Amino acid sequence: MxxxxxxxxxxxxxxxxxxxxxxxxxxxxxxxxxxxxxxxxxxxxxxxxxxxxxxxxxxxxxxxxxxxxxxxxxxxxxxxxxxxxxxxxxxxxxxxDEPDTAWLDGATWQVLTHQLAVLAPLALPGEDCAVSRLAEGRPVDVARGFVRAVRRRDWRQAAGAGRWLTLLPGVPETVGLDAGLDFVELMGGQDPLVALQVQAARRMRTGARG
Incomplete structure (x- = not known):
């Protein structure tokens, strides 16, 4: 893959x-x-x-x-x-029909990041759904979650959050997403799911279409 x-x-x-x-x-x-x-x-x-x-x-x-x-x-x-x-x-x-997002209403940034990482397959360029719209409204929270996951060495969560960040508007430049993804891959890339999410994030970040 x-x-x-x-x-x-x-x-x-x-x-x-x-x-x-x-x-x-x-x-x-x-x-x-x-x-x-x-x-x-x-x-x-x-x-x-x-x-x-x-x-x-x-x-x-x-x-x-x-x-x-x-x-x-x-x-x-x-x-x-x-x-x-x-x-x-x-x-x-x-x-x-789309499921609802009621369970994320008012979610803390920690919970939001965890749930978005689980739902990383929804993070696709040009695809719209209630979860992606919710994520678009909280880019700073997802960025905070990404940094926290890296610090906690939770590579799967960091990779999933990083994939979302490649698509979200308003992500703070101070996150250093490119370097962050490199570090996540270096430290957790032996996990195939981490490698998958990091590579997907890179493809989407560069706008590659084959």
Missing amino acids: VSALRGGDHAHVVPPVGTDGEAGDLAPAAVRVLGADALLPGLLSRTPPDPAELAVFRKAFEAYPPRADAAPTVRWSHWAMARTLRRADPSSAEAP
Whole structure:
């Protein structure tokens, strides 16, 4: 995945269902962990998805719907997958209505940053939703959260917050986002989710489209 974001030549970001034995059978579960980011390289480069990868993504979306008592982040993650599926395949059914953001109303900057980091797959250029609008209204709080995560060595949260900061207006220049992302990658880049978020942030920060 990270190599694909860097422009590497990989035939499949995720293995097709039914191939490579157990790996293929577990592919939908792996995609569900990544959520909408499973198709991120193609979305950022505006490249049509591989049909096999799209089939795995669709299977994961259909196989793991949120339960009635699911946490807001789980509902939003599923919604993000629906939006991505619709974008990758316009013949797909319309994305469901957005979940609400009531659980973030009045959230402290610490809680906000944590929740946004979990929902980093929603941070995409040119994509609008209630969560992104809420983040746009609190760039200083997200910046504070990014710095705090770095100081606490919480690399996953720092990487997710950094991805949001690449898109938000009004981010203080004193944050030093480029250097901060380099440091997060250096210290936490052995974690594949950290590496994914940092590379996504770089792609979006430079406006790369393949």
